[in-house]
Amino acid sequence: MDTIKSNFQKLAEQARKDGAKVEMLVTGGEALSIGYSKRKLESFESTQTQMAGLRVILGANQGYAYTENLSEESLLRTYGEALNNAKTVQTGETKPVELVKPQAVKAMPELFKPEEIAMEKKLEVARLLEELCLAKDSRVTNVPYSGFNESVVFKRILNSEGLDQEFKQNYYSGYTYPLAKDGENSKMDGEGFFARKFDDINTAEVTGEGVRKALARLGATQLPTGNYAVVIDREQFPTVLQMIHDYFSAKEVHEGKSLFKGKLGQKIASDKFELIDDPFETRGTAVRPFDDEGAPSQKTVLFDKGVLKNYLSNLEYANKMNLPHTAHASRGPASQQAIAPTNMVVATGDKSLQELLAAYDKVIHLAGFEGGLHAGFKQSTGDFSMPASGFLYEKGQNKGPIEQFVMSGNVLELLRDIEAVGRDYNKPGNSFICPDVLIKSLSFAGA
Amino acid sequence: MIIQPHILSKALDAALSTGADFADIFVEDTYSSQLTVLNSKADQAIVGQLYGAGIRLFFGHEIVYVTTNDLSEAGLVKAALNAAQSRGTGAASKSMPLMQVPFDSVHTFGEKPWEMNRDRKFKWLNGIDQHARARNSAVTQVEAGLNEKFQRVQIANSRGLMAYDERAYSRIRMQTFVESNGVKESSADDEGHMGTSEVYDQIDLKALAEGAVDRAMLLTTAAYAPAGDMPVLIDNAFGGVLFHEACGHGLETTGVAKDSSVFCGKMNQKIAHECVTAIDDGTIENGWGSLNMDDEGNKTKKTTLIENGVLKSYIVDEMGSRQTGYEITGSGRRQSYKYAPASRMRNTFIAAGKDKFEEMVRDVDYGLYAKRMGGGSVNPGTGDYNFQVAEGYIIRNGRIEEAVKGACLIGRGIDTLGKITKVSDDLKLARGMCGSVSGTIPAAVGQPQVLVSSLMVGGRAK
Numbered sequence: 001m002d003t004i005k006s007n008f009q010k011l012a013e014q015a016r017k018d019g020a021k022v023e024m025l026v027t028g029g030e031a032l033s034i035g036y037s038k039r040k041l042e043s044f045e046s047t048q049t050q051m052a053g054l055r056v057i058l059g060a061n062q063g064y065a066y067t068e069n070l071s072e073e074s075l076l077r078t079y080g081e082a083l084n085n086a087k088t089v090q091t092g093e094t095k096p097v098e099l100v101k102p103q104a105v106k107a108m109p110e111l112f113k114p115e116e117i118a119m120e121k122k123l124e125v126a127r128l129l130e131e132l133c134l135a136k137d138s139r140v141t142n143v144p145y146s147g148f149n150e151s152v153v154f155k156r157i158l159n160s161e162g163l164d165q166e167f168k169q170n171y172y173s174g175y176t177y178p179l180a181k182d183g184e185n186s187k188m189d190g191e192g193f194f195a196r197k198f199d200d201i202n203t204a205e206v207t208g209e210g211v212r213k214a215l216a217r218l219g220a221t222q223l224p225t226g227n228y229a230v231v232i233d234r235e236q237f238p239t240v241l242q243m244i245h246d247y248f249s250a251k252e253v254h255e256g257k258s259l260f261k262g263k264l265g266q267k268i269a270s271d272k273f274e275l276i277d278d279p280f281e282t283r284g285t286a287v288r289p290f291d292d293e294g295a296p297s298q299k300t301v302l303f304d305k306g307v308l309k310n311y312l313s314n315l316e317y318a319n320k321m322n323l324p325h326t327a328h329a330s331r332g333p334a335s336q337q338a339i340a341p342t343n344m345v346v347a348t349g350d351k352s353l354q355e356l357l358a359a360y361d362k363v364i365h366l367a368g369f370e371g372g373l374h375a376g377f378k379q380s381t382g383d384f385s386m387p388a389s390g391f392l393y394e395k396g397q398n399k400g401p402i403e404q405f406v407m408s409g410n411v412l413e414l415l416r417d418i419e420a421v422g423r424d425y426n427k428p429g430n431s432f433i434c435p436d437v438l439i440k441s442l443s444f445a446g447a
Numbered sequence: 448m449i450i451q452p453h454i455l456s457k458a459l460d461a462a463l464s465t466g467a468d469f470a471d472i473f474v475e476d477t478y479s480s481q482l483t484v485l486n487s488k489a490d491q492a493i494v495g496q497l498y499g500a501g502i503r504l505f506f507g508h509e510i511v512y513v514t515t516n517d518l519s520e521a522g523l524v525k526a527a528l529n530a531a532q533s534r535g536t537g538a539a540s541k542s543m544p545l546m547q548v549p550f551d552s553v554h555t556f557g558e559k560p561w562e563m564n565r566d567r568k569f570k571w572l573n574g575i576d577q578h579a580r581a582r583n584s585a586v587t588q589v590e591a592g593l594n595e596k597f598q599r600v601q602i603a604n605s606r607g608l609m610a611y612d613e614r615a616y617s618r619i620r621m622q623t624f625v626e627s628n629g630v631k632e633s634s635a636d637d638e639g640h641m642g643t644s645e646v647y648d649q650i651d652l653k654a655l656a657e658g659a660v661d662r663a664m665l666l667t668t669a670a671y672a673p674a675g676d677m678p679v680l681i682d683n684a685f686g687g688v689l690f691h692e693a694c695g696h697g698l699e700t701t702g703v704a705k706d707s708s709v710f711c712g713k714m715n716q717k718i719a720h721e722c723v724t725a726i727d728d729g730t731i732e733n734g735w736g737s738l739n740m741d742d743e744g745n746k747t748k749k750t751t752l753i754e755n756g757v758l759k760s761y762i763v764d765e766m767g768s769r770q771t772g773y774e775i776t777g778s779g780r781r782q783s784y785k786y787a788p789a790s791r792m793r794n795t796f797i798a799a800g801k802d803k804f805e806e807m808v809r810d811v812d813y814g815l816y817a818k819r820m821g822g823g824s825v826n827p828g829t830g831d832y833n834f835q836v837a838e839g840y841i842i843r844n845g846r847i848e849e850a851v852k853g854a855c856l857i858g859r860g861i862d863t864l865g866k867i868t869k870v871s872d873d874l875k876l877a878r879g880m881c882g883s884v885s886g887t888i889p890a891a892v893g894q895p896q897v898l899v900s901s902l903m904v905g906g907r908a909k
Contacts, residue, residue: 038706050516064494065494066493068497085494086492088489142706142828145707179828179829186828187828256588334493371822371823376905385835386855387855387905406855408905443907445674445675
């Protein structure tokens with residue numbers, strides 16, 4: 001028996017004596033990060049991490065504690081703290097919280113294929129992420145941010161019902177952000193990659209795209225204020241999905257925080273909008289065979305022709321709200337359990353990007369949200385006013401870059417106003433898998 | 448947690464065994480606690496421990512960084528050797544004998560988070576819940592939380608420095624949701640300091656709770672902000688986040704050394720209106736972004752960044768000093784041992800000026816009063832920034848009038864610095880959490896009220 005298992009059994013034994021249930025989530029891994037700057041190796045970081053998070057259940061109450069010291073003594077102390085926390089919490093509920101029972105999960109061995117790659121090859125990828133940008137165009141004067149990462153991560157869950165599941169994956173990622181200058185005008189943009197095999201890394205493609213994006217921003221003008229049709233680029237639509245990300249959580253619905261509360265089975269989005277949650281989609285970074293309390297993953301339909309079909313649940317909220325158990329428990333060792341989607345996959349349509357951009361006389365191709373969600377989205381109302389950049393199209397022709405404008409609206413209205421969906425997906429590298437999306441009208445504040 | 452000097456020396460020697468010209472070790476033992484009251488009930492209690500070390504090597508301008516959770520002699524030496532052998536092929540050198548820097552804190556702490564009775568903590572949180580609910584029957588939900596952290600660090604380097612420090616942080620936060628005439632809104636606020644939690648006995652938590660409810664209610668009837676260029680009067684305290692994002696990050700040597708900041712090569716040049724003096728001060732007693740020493744073991748300083756519009760200093764850490772030649776300012780910071788340190792801000796603010804707030808309002812014919820700033824971001828390569836305005840009002844004919852929502856400020860740091868035309872005499876600081884290359888760290892922002900003569904306001908097109 002391995003040390004983690006034998007230590008956990010001592011916790012489970014103690015929990016039985018205390019009349020409690022216990023779950024241990026252990027995560028960790030190894031990461032290598034390499035960065036070049038001014039054509040010299042700048043940083044080389046190698047980190048190993050491990051952390052155990054304990055959840056102790058006393059009837060309807062749950063307490064949490066975590067530690068990075070995985071010795072038996074430390075884990076027993078941490079268990080004591082979690083038990084104490086469970087005694088502190090008073091939810092007022094009477095129905096006991098259950099742990100997930102041992103069940104078969106889908107094996108996903110293809111996600112853990114460590115490769116023997118010589119260090120020189122990894123250094124070369126990191127070097128090229130800067131070098132190829134500098135070599136590509138004389139207007140690229142500097143690459144302030146670039147780097148290569150190699151990651152091996154694992155997650156293991158054990159509980160006092162006898163469950164013991166482990167999942168490992170390894171992957172490579174990287175990014176490059178060239179700064180392009182033309183006189184006094186300077187613009188930075190970039191591109192990233194995500195690969196499960198080293199040979200799939202294409203530095204020429206990544207740097208080519210990064211440079212193209214930075215150069216395309218040069219000479220941007222301001223957009224006259226008004227309402228415009230907009231194509232949200234497939235690489236940017238993830239930001240819209242992030243806005244609705246938490247609304248699917250049964251816990252958020254129960255607490256009255258979700259704008260989807262009371263809307264199950266209703267048509268609240270355009271019939272062009274179809275969305276599923278797919279934990280088995282290997283292009284996504286949220287792939288997993290079981291959720292963060294060990295329940296086997298499953299695909300869940302979220303929107304079907306604009307109709308909201310499901311909330312997402314963990315075992316506790318499936319029981320509490322009498323909902324299907326969709327296995328969407330989500331937590332890290334240092335946080336309490338929440339409910340969250342895995343890979344959100346939007347169904348494609350049949351239009352090319354060019355066709356979408358020619359749909360109206362004037363169309364904005366929205367190519368960048370400048371600040372992410374915290375720069376202008378209010379989850380409690382769905383209202384957003386997001387600083388953005390992109391290109392103005394007139395009769396399908398690119399009239400040049402535009403910047404320093406704010407796109408405003410309400411995310412529920414935006415979902416209703418989806419007019420068409422593109423046929424090509426964004427590149428892998430995050431948990432949102434989506435095409436270009438045409439919205440018939442949104443408010444833009446510019447010059 | 449005190450690692451014996453001979454163990455640290457062995458690890459440092461291992462780090463220097465392949466030609467590195469400098470090495471340091473950062474050992475951390477951090478206790479964290481988070482308590483939450485949701486809808487009048489104790490909803491959440493989490494405590495935990497971070498426990499590990501980061502070992503950093505310099506080979507000229509190249510940084511090698513490794514981490515380990517094994518703080519035994521064997522664990523630290525093995526990690527240091529791995530770091531050394533991953534890059535170096537040069538000759539070994541020895542570290543200097545370690546000399547302990549006396550631990551002399553300028554900050555005062557009370558009961559440590561694990562010592563204080565939990566009932567006392569829940570009393571504050573329940574108080575916030577009750578005050579918010581009593582304020583207005585439109586309140587549908589209140590969440591109040593107390594986050595506490597107690598970090599103990601030990602730092603040793605190959606130049607012979609050995610130092611120990613303790614940092615306590617406490618922050619009480621709340622969020623309230625209201626529903627009025629079918630319109631839902633929410634608002635949040637917080638209090639806290641670098642220190643322990645007894646401070647909440649002195650802080651008016653009732654005012655905190657009521658203020659948040661009132662702001663949420665105000666938003667239920669507010670119209671959307673107009674769009675366009677206009678004068679913007681930015682309030683004091685958290686209003687300073689704009690300077691932090693739009694200028695402060697550009698002054699960190701992390702960016703300056705890479706020539707990726709708009710402030711590169713501008714030392715001793717005028718980069719702002721002469722009414723602007725800006726300071727980054729790591730020494731304020733119990734200040735949110737203060738430290739006795741930074742995360743490289745260097746004593747923190749009070750650094751004048753901009754004086755009467757002229758650039759006087761960057762924000763400099765060990766590597767930044769090596770790369771740029773500027774003197775270290777005690778600004779090497781990191782979230783935890785999991786991150787190599789980088790040059791980061793501490794308590795950063797625009798110094799008080801001479802103008803009176805009331806007169807500044809009177810001077811505006813039509814503009815926006817940004818009373819509370821929300822989140823935002825900056826493109827470090829260009830200085831382009833954007834900020835949400837969490838609470839804003841229209842100024843019309845020299846008077847603050849109706850509230851507006853959904854406003855967003857957009858600009859470029861160096862342009863905006865030149866357009867600050869008035870600075871009030873009422874300086875206040877506020878707490879922020881700053882995210883960058885070395886993780887998320889507590890950093891105070893601050894300013895007196897400032898008037899920006901023209902700024903792009905993103906609102907909604909009519």
